[in-house]
Amino acid sequence: AQSVAQPEDQVNVAEGNPLTVKCTYSVSGNPYLFWYVQYPNRGLQFLLKYITGDNLVKGSYGFEAEFNKSQTSFHLKKPSALVSDSALYFCAVRDMGNAGNMLTFGGGTRLMVKP
Amino acid sequence: EPEVTQTPSHQVTQMGQEVILRCVPISNHLYFYWYRQILGQKVEFLVSFYNNEISEKSEIFDDQFSVERPDGSNFTLKIRSTKLEDSAMYFCASTLGGPNTEAFFGQGTRLTVV
Numbered sequence: 590a591q592s593v594a595q596p597e598d599q600v601n602v603a604e605g606n607p608l609t610v611k612c613t614y615s616v617s618g619n620p621y622l623f624w625y626v627q628y629p630n631r632g633l634q635f636l637l638k639y640i641t642g643d644n645l646v647k648g649s650y651g652f653e654a655e656f657n658k659s660q661t662s663f664h665l666k667k668p669s670a671l672v673s674d675s676a677l678y679f680c681a682v683r684d685m686g687n688a689g690n691m692l693t694f695g696g697g698t699r700l701m702v703k704p
Numbered sequence: 705e706p707e708v709t710q711t712p713s714h715q716v717t718q719m720g721q722e723v724i725l726r727c728v729p730i731s732n733h734l735y736f737y738w739y740r741q742i743l744g745q746k747v748e749f750l751v752s753f754y755n756n757e758i759s760e761k762s763e764i765f766d767d768q769f770s771v772e773r774p775d776g777s778n779f780t781l782k783i784r785s786t787k788l789e790d791s792a793m794y795f796c797a798s799t800l801g802g803p804n805t806e807a808f809f810g811q812g813t814r815l816t817v818v
Contacts, residue, residue, distance in 0.1 A: 623806060691737070
């Protein structure tokens with residue numbers, strides 16, 4: 590079974606400051622990891638993914654995430670937050686051995702960036 | 705940029721009625737999915753579909769649910785007899801290929817069962 594935990598329901602950060610949204614995962618095999626963002630009344634938009642290789646992956650809108658196998662974490666980061674980054678962020682995992690390709694999502698973290 | 709489209713954006717139905725939610729996945733994608741998000745809760749997997757058959761389904765996807773790809777472009781989710789607890793946002797998604805490819809999601813259909 591695969592699972593994802595996002596320990597913070599909400600993260601508050603001031604514009605211009607760095608942000609981190611935390612994610613830990615559990616899979617039986619090797620993970621594929623993803624971050625999605627959801628704006629109000631919208632679908633999920635893909636931000637970035639970790640498949641293999643470099644532990645630091647870069648994605649859309651200046652976001653990046655660091656894969657840490659020993660801590661089973663995949664935290665989302667951005668060096669300088671924008672007010673427009675305020676949204677709901679979901680971490681998701683797919684087990685490499687999963688034939689159906691289903692994604693398992695975390696509960697989501699609401700990011701609030703204040704001017 | 706190609707996108708997944710879903711119709712309708714909002715559906716209100718009476719308990720016990722059948723509903724069909726429609727999706728047009730990205731044209732060259734091979735895997736299709738339905739997920740749902742009950743208000744304030746996490747996004748939950750319902751079913752995946754590949755090569756014209758269900759490849760995986762969750763416990764939520766019981767006999768009241770069915771999926772179809774009737775014409776090679778549309779991908780539908782049918783709920784045969786809706787319950788109040790089926791009220792949720794339903795998302796369709798598609799992927800080009802295997803597990804290392806990202807899923808593209810539609811805008812969702814908000815289903816309200818009254």
